[in-house]
Amino acid sequence: MKMTPLAVVVGSLLILATIVFVVVLLPYVNTSQTAPSDIFRQRAADEAAGRKLYIANGCVYCHSQSIRTIDWGLGAERIAQAGDYVADYPILLGSQRTGPDLSQDGGEHPDDWHVAHFTNPRYTRPLSIMPAFRFLGDDHMGNLIRYVQSLGMKDADRRMQRQRFWKTEAIKGYEAGPDANVQWLSEHIPQGWRDVPNPYPTSEAGLARGHKIYQDFCLGCHGPVGDGMGPAQPWIYPPPLNFTILKNREISGGILYYQIMNGITGTAMPYFKRELESEKIWDVGNYVAVNFINDSDANTEPKGIDAAYEP
Amino acid sequence: MAAETQTLESPNTTAKGFALTSAFWMMIATFFGLLGATELVAPDLTENIGGIVFGRVRPTHVNLVLFGFVTPGLLSAAFYFIPRLLRTRLFSERLGVFTVVVWNIALVGAVATLAAGFTQGREYAELIWPIDIMVVAAFSLVFYNFIMTVKNRQEPILYVSVWYVLAGTILTACTFALGNVIWKPDSGALVGIHDAILLWFYGHNVFGLLLTPLSAAVAYYVIPRACRAPLYSHTLSLLGFWALIVVYTHIGTHHLLQVPVPTWLKVVAIVDSVAMVIPVMAFLINIWYTAKGRLGEIHADIGAKFVFTGTIMYFFVSIQGSLMALPDVQRVTHFNNWVVAHAHIGVLGFAGMIALGGLYYTIPKLSGKPLYSRFLADFQYWMVLIGMVGFTVVLTIAGLIQGNAWLNGETVYRVLPEIHVYYVVRAGLGLMIFSSAVLGFYNIVRSLFGKTGASS
Numbered sequence: 001m002k003m004t005p006l007a008v009v010v011g012s013l014l015i016l017a018t019i020v021f022v023v024v025l026l027p028y029v030n031t032s033q034t035a036p037s038d039i040f041r042q043r044a045a046d047e048a049a050g051r052k053l054y055i056a057n058g059c060v061y062c063h064s065q066s067i068r069t070i071d072w073g074l075g076a077e078r079i080a081q082a083g084d085y086v087a088d089y090p091i092l093l094g095s096q097r098t099g100p101d102l103s104q105d106g107g108e109h110p111d112d113w114h115v116a117h118f119t120n121p122r123y124t125r126p127l128s129i130m131p132a133f134r135f136l137g138d139d140h141m142g143n144l145i146r147y148v149q150s151l152g153m154k155d156a157d158r159r160m161q162r163q164r165f166w167k168t169e170a171i172k173g174y175e176a177g178p179d180a181n182v183q184w185l186s187e188h189i190p191q192g193w194r195d196v197p198n199p200y201p202t203s204e205a206g207l208a209r210g211h212k213i214y215q216d217f218c219l220g221c222h223g224p225v226g227d228g229m230g231p232a233q234p235w236i237y238p239p240p241l242n243f244t245i246l247k248n249r250e251i252s253g254g255i256l257y258y259q260i261m262n263g264i265t266g267t268a269m270p271y272f273k274r275e276l277e278s279e280k281i282w283d284v285g286n287y288v289a290v291n292f293i294n295d296s297d298a299n300t301e302p303k304g305i306d307a308a309y310e311p
Numbered sequence: 312m313a314a315e316t317q318t319l320e321s322p323n324t325t326a327k328g329f330a331l332t333s334a335f336w337m338m339i340a341t342f343f344g345l346l347g348a349t350e351l352v353a354p355d356l357t358e359n360i361g362g363i364v365f366g367r368v369r370p371t372h373v374n375l376v377l378f379g380f381v382t383p384g385l386l387s388a389a390f391y392f393i394p395r396l397l398r399t400r401l402f403s404e405r406l407g408v409f410t411v412v413v414w415n416i417a418l419v420g421a422v423a424t425l426a427a428g429f430t431q432g433r434e435y436a437e438l439i440w441p442i443d444i445m446v447v448a449a450f451s452l453v454f455y456n457f458i459m460t461v462k463n464r465q466e467p468i469l470y471v472s473v474w475y476v477l478a479g480t481i482l483t484a485c486t487f488a489l490g491n492v493i494w495k496p497d498s499g500a501l502v503g504i505h506d507a508i509l510l511w512f513y514g515h516n517v518f519g520l521l522l523t524p525l526s527a528a529v530a531y532y533v534i535p536r537a538c539r540a541p542l543y544s545h546t547l548s549l550l551g552f553w554a555l556i557v558v559y560t561h562i563g564t565h566h567l568l569q570v571p572v573p574t575w576l577k578v579v580a581i582v583d584s585v586a587m588v589i590p591v592m593a594f595l596i597n598i599w600y601t602a603k604g605r606l607g608e609i610h611a612d613i614g615a616k617f618v619f620t621g622t623i624m625y626f627f628v629s630i631q632g633s634l635m636a637l638p639d640v641q642r643v644t645h646f647n648n649w650v651v652a653h654a655h656i657g658v659l660g661f662a663g664m665i666a667l668g669g670l671y672y673t674i675p676k677l678s679g680k681p682l683y684s685r686f687l688a689d690f691q692y693w694m695v696l697i698g699m700v701g702f703t704v705v706l707t708i709a710g711l712i713q714g715n716a717w718l719n720g721e722t723v724y725r726v727l728p729e730i731h732v733y734y735v736v737r738a739g740l741g742l743m744i745f746s747s748a749v750l751g752f753y754n755i756v757r758s759l760f761g762k763t764g765a766s767s
Contacts, residue, residue: 001549003469005461005477012478012556016485016520019560023579024489024512030573031505056428058366068569070642072720082504082571090433090500091507093570097646097713098351100723122355127727129351131366135359216728275722 037083039154043147050147053140055092062130064094065103065151073274075104078155099130104152107159110167113268114145116221116235123220123232124268166266174238181238182249189258198253198286201299201310210287213280218288221268226292236268243292253297256285321400323677325407325456327759329387330670330677332415334755336379337748339422343372345741351734362426370437371425376658377435377517378446379418384666385525386453389476391673392532393457396473398466402459410452417445431491431499433506435514440496447493450484471548472528478556479524486516508572511563519559522662526625527551527594529669530618534598537615537672538608543600551593558586565636569645584636591629598622613688614672617664620696624660628653643718648730649710655702659744664695667751674758683757687750694747701740709733 001007043051054060067080080103085091094101109117113124118141121128133141150156173184186194200206214222221240223230228242260281263271272281289296347368350357357363394401401407420442424430430437438446457476461469490513492499500506535542542548564572564580602609602619609615631653634640644650671688675681682688709730716726 003471003474003549005458005469008469008474008477009458009481011553012482013485015553015556016482016560019557020489020512023561023564023576024509027508027573027576028505031503031508034503055432056430057361057364058370058430058432060432060434061366061369064646066570068645070569070718072717073722080571085503087502089498089502089506090431090510091503092432093507093567095434095566095646095650096648097717097723120355120358125724127724129354129727131350131354131364132358133364135361135364275725 031082034082034086036086037081039078039152040083040086041153041157042087043150046143046146047150048147050143050145050150053136053144054147055090057133057136059102060092060094061096062094062098064097064101066093067101067103071101074100074108075102075152078104078152084153099128102148102151104155106149106152106156107161107163109270110163110266110268111145111149112236113232113270114148115141116232116268118144119235120231123230123235125217126220127216162265164266166264168266170238170264170266178245182246182251185241185259185264186250186255189255193254193258194250194252195302196252196254196257197297197300197303198257198282198289199299199303200282200286200307202286202290202296206283207287207290209280210283210285213276213284214287217272217275218284226288232268238267240268243288246293247295251289251293251295253282253285253289256288257281260285321394322404323391324404325401325411326387326390326673327677328408328411329383329390329414330674330755330759332411332418333380333384333387333666333670334748334752336375336383336418338745338752340372340375340380341741341745341748343368343375345738345745347372348734348738348741352731352738361428367425367428367430370430370434371422373435374421374425374437375418376663377522378421381522381658381662381666382525383414384670385522385529385662388529388532388666388669388673389457389472389525391677392472392529393460393476396466396470396532397460397464399460399463402456402463406452406456410449410456413445413452414449417442417449420445433500433510435517436491436499436510438491440491440493440499443487443491443493443499447484447488450480450487454480454484470531471542471545471552472531474552475524475528475531478552479521479528482524482556483516483521486513486520489513490516504570504572507567507570508564508576511566512560513563514566515563516560518657518662519555519562522658523555523559526621526662526665527555529665530594530598530622533615533618533668533672534609534622535601537612537618538602538605540601540605543597543603547593547597551590551597554586554593555590558583558590562587562636565641568636568638568641581636581638585633587629587633591625595622595626612672613682613685613692614668614670617668617671617692619668620692621661621664621668624656624664624699628656628661631656643714644710645714647710647713647717648706648733649714652703652706652710655699655706659695659702660699664699667691667695670755674755678759680758683754683761687754691747691751691754694743694750698740698744698747701743702737705733705736705740709737 067075067078069079117124118133120132121130136144149160173181219230221230221232221236222228222243226243228240230240233239261271261273263269286296286298346363347365350365350368390401390407421438424439424442425437429439431439457480461473490509492501501509561583562580564576565584568577609619635644635653671682712729713726716729
């Protein structure tokens with residue numbers, strides 16, 4: 001084959017044109033007919049403004065918005081559909097997941113948690129490597145939070161409704177004073193859980209494990225000494241629970257376990273069932289009970305058949 | 312290729328301009344890489360400095376590496392060898408210098424706009440419309456300069472390097488405009504899933520139609536010359552060239568295998584990703600057989616040494632890329648640092664090494680005297696090689712940890728401390744790459760402007 005300038009230039013341009021037709025234009029026949037999915041809704045003005053900030057600050061380089069069939073983490077309850085993205089330009093699928101996928105982050109946390117988190121992510125999540133976004137200023141941060149709280153669209157709206165309802169209840173509970181607040185919190189735990197003591201005896205190893213979990217997950221809000229005065233405290237209302245007031249208030253191991261596992265919607269307390277396996281939740285609960293409440297029910301009755309691994 | 316005498320009086324201003332551009336922006340680009348890597352280790356080190364928040368640093372690093380360091384480095388060599396391969400002068404040095412100026416203004420604009428938060432928010436297509444226009448104009452001017460040089464040629468036969476440079480510049484001008492949705496200046500994006508399909512068509516073509524053809528052109532020029540041997544096979548050149556353009560352009564959707572895009576398009580992308588072995592091996596066999604039995608000559612020339620190493624990295628990155636397009640592999644590798652490792656083998660190990668090789672091969676010829684320091688160039692070679700292989704090792708390990716942990720149901724947050732140590736090592740290696748860029752800049756400036764070339 002003789003390679004003339006014409007053959008090289010026109011030939012490669014023709015090939016490119018053909019391939020653009022096949023892999024860019026032809027798919028448009030499919031994708032242009034995408035109907036909005038069942039959770040789709042348009043964005044409000046403040047949410048759209050927040051999305052611009054999300055783009056300007058390159059959030060997309062660490063947070064995907066693309067839930068896959070193989071995902072287990074945040075948002076895995078709903079696999080992404082083409083119809084979720086019909087209003088997105090540019091689309092923000094992301095290519096790296098240094099932080100969690102945010103497709104369904106809306107309503108996972110109340111707004112005050114986000115304020116603390118954007119102010120410095122390590123205030124709420126001690127192991128996070130996300131940059132602080134206080135430099136955005138309050139207005140911009142507010143819009144960014146509106147955008148994040150809209151992720152998941154109609155599903156997010158339902159979760160936000162739940163957050164707002166329980167936020168009002170939680171504030172009422174908190175403002176009624178420590179006695180009423182603790183009672184309000186315990187009342188909402190199924191009786192079965194309230195009756196269960198921590199089934200495992202206190203051990204040095206267990207406390208050491210609990211200490212590590214506490215530092216990695218809890219310290220930002222509840223503080224290093226469990227008094228609820230962690231660095232996130234100034235932004236959070238109702239404020240993080242002060243464990244040191246809980247002595248003689250019938251806080252069982254089961255209550256601690258349940259609250260850590262499920263979180264407390266409306267407050268900044270997230271659920272940890274995805275992040276911590278059973279033993280870690282029991283261990284951190286007992287760490288709190290022994291060190292901060294000074295009242296642990298570990299290994300008391302009722303308990304079942306003796307555990308096989310105990311010394 | 313025996314017409315050096317006719318063109319010796321050429322000032323080579325354009326080639327020198329692109330050489331300086333490449334060496335300078337390699338420092339800036341790798342500094343941004345180091346900065347980003349440091350922020351992943353110590354996020355509060357730069358707390359609340361908005362202009363260098365990680366999400367703005369990363370696209371700055373990527374764009375500067377692609378369009379500031381690697382592309383100008385490869386073009387510098389091209390501006391040297393195209394006139395020589397055609398036995399003529401460059402069509403216009405003034406146009407070439409003008410292109411260099413436009414290019415550098417665009418790069419300064421890229422850094423400033425990204426730092427200020429002006430971005431289209433699409434990977435590899437971040438630069439905003441005015442800069443897009445400058446980039447497209449720059450590629451068009453480069454193509455125009457080359458095609459006019461081709462028109463004025465004294466040599467009837469077009470060597471394979473010329474094919475690659477012509478195709479690489481004109482096709483990139485087209486795909487860059489297309490991928491940046493240049494007809495929509497406000498957003499630079501399409502709506503919905505189709506935006507992702509177009510973006511990755513373009514994104515992959517930055518490698519397929521820009522870095523790979525220009526790198527192949529430099530390798531096809533440097534290796535036979537350094538070996539003083541004829542090219543092994545014209546047929547393989549033809550096969551590699553046309554197969555590259557046909558196959559590489561089909562595979563962008565392999566970035567979207569886990570996304571709701573049409574299944575037939577995923578199948579096309581996977582099949583062609585595997586078929587990439589054809590253009591890759593056609594090129595590599597051609598180069599390697601040319602160099603067969605002559606590795607001593609390659610070792611003796613620092614430029615050829617960089618280039619030859621680049622071809623070896625091309626082998627690894629291409630085979631890895633084909634495998635990564637398989638859905639079963641991608642279940643583990645997608646979304647994590649495995650892909651970052653892959654990108655560093657490709658852009659630093661393959662195209663970056665060849666760009667540096669092109670610079671070190673041509674700079675003594677541009678200046679008419681030996682390199683300022685062969686030792687520094689060798690030192691840079693080993694720093695880049697060790698740094699790049701180190702990146703690959705630690706980031707691949709980190710990626711495997713992430714991918715397998717996620718498949719196993721561990722949350723992203725839980726995995727962060729597991730990869731921390733690899734991030735620390737990566738930042739250390741980044742410091743090494745940045746230092747090598749500073750050494751390289753010094754060496755290249757002294758080589759071009761020093762009074763005499765001192766050998767060491």
